[in-house]
Amino acid sequence: MKRIGQLSSYDDETVRRRLHGFLARKGYDSGTVRQAMDAAFASRKHRGVRFQ
Numbered sequence: 001m002k003r004i005g006q007l008s009s010y011d012d013e014t015v016r017r018r019l020h021g022f023l024a025r026k027g028y029d030s031g032t033v034r035q036a037m038d039a040a041f042a043s044r045k046h047r048g049v050r051f052q
Contacts, residue, residue, distance in 0.1 A: 012041070 003022055007015045016037060023033045 016041075 003019060007018055010018070019037055019040065020033050023036060024030075028036070
């Protein structure tokens with residue numbers, strides 16, 4: 001969850017790609033990575049590009 005907060009300024013596709021790579025490098029298998037990303041995106045408030 002901390003990592004997805006650090007990626008909050010990116011669009012969903014970029015966040016998914018970077019988060020998947022991060023977790024894969026940590027040694028998690030693809031099923032675990034998918035579950036973690038689904039949970040993280042379910043709790044994520046902002047979607048897409050944010051303009052300020």
